[in-house]
Amino acid sequence: MYPQQVHSYLRQFFIENDCRILGEDHHYLTVQLTVDIDKRIMNRPFYWQYVEATNSEANPAQVTFITNQTVSPGSLYGEVIHFGSPRMNQLFLATRELGAYVQLFEKVDNAIGQVILTPWLGVNFKVSYCCDRTKEMLYSFGINLLTGIIKEDFHETICESEFDTVPADNAFHVQCIIKPVRALERLNATIEKIIERDDHSWATEAKKRWQRDQRVLDYFYEEEEDKPECYDIEKKALEEQYDTKIKIEIINGGLFYLY
Structure with missing residues (x-):
């Protein structure tokens, strides 16, 4: 996920959740959070407990998120945010x-x-390659429910448009030919094909590191015929650390009626 994609995602998130954007450039956003969003992403449970217990006036945070640190001037103070960072995951x-x-x-x-x-x-997916190191990728796909055409970077396509929860008086929306459940199956298949074509040397390298650490563990216990319980615990810990997994998660999605 590139810096401009992170920036676009943040901007859309805050606008949709009624957070005022106080300042913006291509590399940062300054946002006035609402009470609800502050509670969800700013990790201040004790502050909010105090406010609610004393019936004090709420003061949700005002935050500057730096979305591209490489072009950000040193004088800009804020929180650097990128794909994979704890705040982005929140x-x-x-x-x-x-x-x-x-x-x-x-x-x-x-x-x-x-x-x-x-x-x-439209569906936003997160794909994670997990072992002792984690690599995460974000994919956004849209599928036309009349023709079956699949469009990549769908979120980028629609983020410039304005939407409402009800159609305009002069708009007629066509009924779906492809059922959303079937369309989702096609998008899942698309993600799986991307994963199949990807370079999976990361899994081979993880296995090599696992074998190396296992040899070290075996060396320390090689003179013991009956391995103690701690050996089994450490061996299991290595397995959990280095075992390779691929996770596909749907972040969010929806039906979008486009002109």
């Missing part, structure tokens, strides 16, 4: 909790007359 979690699924209709100008909105299923 935002993903908040997104899942607040809106795992949406149905939105693109806003259209009444002056252009009657228009037809086409249904798309």
Whole structure:
């Protein structure tokens, strides 16, 4: 996930959750959080317990998120955020909790007359390659529920558009030909093909590190015929540390009716 994608994701997240953007450039966002978003992402449980216990005035945080540190001037003070950072993971979690699924209709100008909105299923995936080191990747796909055409970087495509929860008076939305469940199966298959084509030398390297550490462990206990319980515990810990796994998670998604 590139810095501009992180920036776009943050901007959309805060706008959708009624957080005012106080300042912005291509490498940072300054945001006034709401009480709800502060509670979800700022790790201040004791502060909020005090506010609620004493009935004090709430003071949600104002935060500057630096989305591209390489071009950020040294005088800019804020929190560096990137894909894989703890704060970014908190935002993903908040997104899942607040809106795992949406149905939105693109806003259209009444002056252009009657228009037809086409249904798309949009899904944001997170793929994680897990071992003793973790690599995470974000994919956004949309599938046209009339034609089956799949579009990459779907989130980037729609983030410039404006949406509403109900269609405009001059908009007619077409019913789906492809059921969303079937469309999701196609998107899952697309993600799996991407994973199949990817370089998986990371798994081979993890296995080599596992074997190396296992040899070291065996060396320390080689003179003991009956291995003690601590040997089994350490061996199990190595397995859990180096065992390779691929996780596919849906962050969020929804039906988008586009002009």
